[in-house]
Amino acid sequence: MTTKRWVITGGSGFIGSALLRRLAEEDLSLLNLVHRKRSGIPGVEEREWPEDREDLARLIQGSQGVVHLAAVLGGKSTSPDTFDRANIGLTERILEASQDAGIQRFIFISSCGVYGSLPPESHPVDESTVPAPLDFYEVSKSRAEARVAASSLPWAIVRPGWVYGPGDLRTLKLFRKIARGPFFVTGNARVRQSPVYIDDLVDGLLRLMTAETFPQGMTIHLAGEKPVPAKEICRTIAKALGRRRPLSFPLFPLRMAAAVGECLLGPLSVQPPLTRSQLAFFTRNKPLSIEKANRLLGYTPSVPFEEGIRRTVADYRSRGWL
Numbered sequence: 001m002t003t004k005r006w007v008i009t010g011g012s013g014f015i016g017s018a019l020l021r022r023l024a025e026e027d028l029s030l031l032n033l034v035h036r037k038r039s040g041i042p043g044v045e046e047r048e049w050p051e052d053r054e055d056l057a058r059l060i061q062g063s064q065g066v067v068h069l070a071a072v073l074g075g076k077s078t079s080p081d082t083f084d085r086a087n088i089g090l091t092e093r094i095l096e097a098s099q100d101a102g103i104q105r106f107i108f109i110s111s112c113g114v115y116g117s118l119p120p121e122s123h124p125v126d127e128s129t130v131p132a133p134l135d136f137y138e139v140s141k142s143r144a145e146a147r148v149a150a151s152s153l154p155w156a157i158v159r160p161g162w163v164y165g166p167g168d169l170r171t172l173k174l175f176r177k178i179a180r181g182p183f184f185v186t187g188n189a190r191v192r193q194s195p196v197y198i199d200d201l202v203d204g205l206l207r208l209m210t211a212e213t214f215p216q217g218m219t220i221h222l223a224g225e226k227p228v229p230a231k232e233i234c235r236t237i238a239k240a241l242g243r244r245r246p247l248s249f250p251l252f253p254l255r256m257a258a259a260v261g262e263c264l265l266g267p268l269s270v271q272p273p274l275t276r277s278q279l280a281f282f283t284r285n286k287p288l289s290i291e292k293a294n295r296l297l298g299y300t301p302s303v304p305f306e307e308g309i310r311r312t313v314a315d316y317r318s319r320g321w322l
Helices: 014-024 052-060 081-103 138-150 171-181 197-208 232-243 251-268 276-283 290-297 305-319
Strands: 005-009 028-036 043-049 065-068 105-109 155-160 162-164 194-198 218-222
Touching: 014 028, 014 197, 028 052, 052 081, 052 162, 065 081, 065 197, 081 105, 081 138, 105 138, 105 197, 138 155, 155 197, 162 197, 162 305, 171 232, 171 305, 194 197, 194 305, 197 218, 197 290, 218 290, 232 276, 232 305, 251 276
Parallel strands: 005 028, 005 065, 028 043, 065 105, 105 155, 155 218, 162 194
Antiparallel strands: none
16 A cells, blocks of 8 residues: 555444454554544544535545545435435535545445345346435435546445444344344345345455555445345344244235334334335345456455354344344
8 A cells, every 4th residue: 555544434333433443453544534423443533524625635635545434324204305415415525525635545335225126036236237226315325426436536436235243233123123023024035135244344345445456436346145035134133043933924014004103103203113114125126246346356255144143143142232
């Protein structure tokens, strides 16, 4: 690496903090740009995002690269404007400052959600697949990708699969629901997700960051060895938890129940027991090919899916979360 300083945004989140911990083991200088919440990782400099473009450019100047992770994932009440300000607006700000600062490696962490839902019979898709986002979050990430691709920076867009692993509060909700039971699975049996264990994702990102030749524009998938049916994901979690296999249930009644719950409880700011976004896990097909990452980066996931789920369950239990 020509310089040993990297700027990370969103380093307080699940993926960002895992990446920072891994980078802290290297001989690197790290700057984490934050909004209020800090990672607290030893050896990492943490600064609030400057409001002024010139101040932001000065802050990141002299760094080899930027990994832009900061984003809003959202919930049932997140407005389109909130997604636009966070996922598009912040991307535009860090892009402009990176151009001003002469950054030579810009890595944008997007989402496989930009594909919306691929046909159920689809083979694992490559990065040439045209995005077709379905909800506000997916649309905002797809538009942010377009901003990155239009910039003059050397850039790479990473579309991770379904990320899971120790310490993840987002997937904890699914584990808890299965642990408490009874848990229902639904949807087409051919709907598949592309799980990626957090350590494997971080390994792929590190390979991209330290590649001898950085792409002048590349989109790449980082996911597990192979797609896994959504129903099988839940059954594997149940097995690791020592719970009964989830029960199959028709999709339509669950969709109706989710819609009714959102309408009744949403105005009261109460989280419904089931939401339509949760059902999307069983209805939106996202099988990703990692052939490109393997060929260009030597990326090969090392943690089998069942092993990753066992490690995650053990971690959740050690923290008293399950």
